[in-house]
Amino acid sequence: MGCRSVDAEGDRAGVSKRPPETQQPETRLVTGGRRPEWTELPTGGGIVNPPVWRASTCLFDSVADLERACAAPDDGLFYGRRGTPTQWSLAEALTELEPGAAGTKLFPSGVAAIATALMAVLKPGDELLMVDSTYEPTRAFCRKVLAPLGIATRYYDPLIGGGIAGLIGDNTRAIFMESPGSLSFEVQDVPAICAAARARGLVTLLDNTWATPLYFPAIEKGVDLSILSCTKYVVGHSDAMLGSVTASPEYWEALKATTYAFGQCVSPDDAYLAGRGLRTLAVRLAQHDASAQRIAAWLADQPQVARVLHPAFPSCPGHDAWARDFKGASGLFAFTLQGGDRKAAAALIDGLKLFGIGFSWGGYESLALPVDPRSIRTATQWQAEGPTIRLHIGLENADDLIADLAAGLDRYTRALG
Ligand SMILES: *Cc1c(COP(=O)(O)O)cnc(C)c1O
16 A cells, blocks of 8 residues: 555546535535545445555555655555544544635544643743633633643633723633623624734634534634544544544644644554545534524523523623524533522433433533532623523424423422422
8 A cells, every 4th residue: 555645636526516615614514535546446346435544554555655655654554543544534624614724634532622722822921811711621721721831811801802902911822702602691792802812913723512513614704723523523423532633724733733743643544434424514514503592492481590691692791792603502501590509400410301401512412410510710890690500402302392391390399499
């Protein structure tokens, strides 16, 4: 087996005659990363999906071939850590979902993607502005890894918008956003923050796991590094861990170099599962969105519910930014109960028949989780009328889920009684 060259701008004949960005995202989800050289057989014909290529060693036909490969190790099979067509296919398909992006790197988890993206753009002496509503492990990375390296983190109000300009100091190098926050659901004014960053030459990073590029094409909105926990909606079936970072042209080389230096690579089996999940992302998200909005509207009408924290509802902080910038909502939101305590909230959750109790989300199945955003804030206060429950609305029938939740609210009322 030779080391066949795979040109990054390679011909996509048979998959798409037009540049991908002129096609609608649903089409790009289907065609992306299915290059003929990854699916066709030398003997003619081919298969639909780039197969699982498991590799550590890649073999060269001659010393001359080996030397050519060493001169351009990103251009074809080189060594397993640099991936095989299985990983390249997924990375290319993710890049094609982000108009304006230069490329995508894959990681063994969303947290690894976040950590590597931060390391790609920060150096000792720099300051990072981090949104106060961020995912807790992101906060832990700043505390446990960045701080000892001499990289300071300053937390800011998720709703600060263009006011972020007032926080930018001489050493500020990067602004990290997560929109909406995955516990408290504030939607950030990402374009305003990116504009302020650009005016001062700063790099912007966004944890885009909730919306995915389908509902928020981050690079197009001005973000430099768009991060996904693919574990959630891309894999979509709760059976693999994976992360990705998609970069603007300006930061693509830095991302590539840091990813390689940290030895980050992903298993072809997990990449295959994510690639398979990606093909149905649009139809799954549309169903998650429709059911979640129906259930959130129903919850908002229940006397036990104080507030629904769903970006598509005016009761959610940052709702206007969602309405302006997003093409949809996903299946994850929260609601706050009126009064009550943790025990009553547990009575609600424990008896649910269709909602699992567990971390993560984005799979086909529904989940319920008690959350307390107060516990992980430092720059802003978060207040609630009572316990908060986060729901992931899966692909079950929405009426069945509502019946399950109605029984749960009855248990809650009795537990208060
Ligand atoms: C789950 C999650 C992550 C981390 O992803 P893993 O794949 O679990 O490491 C990062 N950000 C958000 C918003 C998440 O929900």
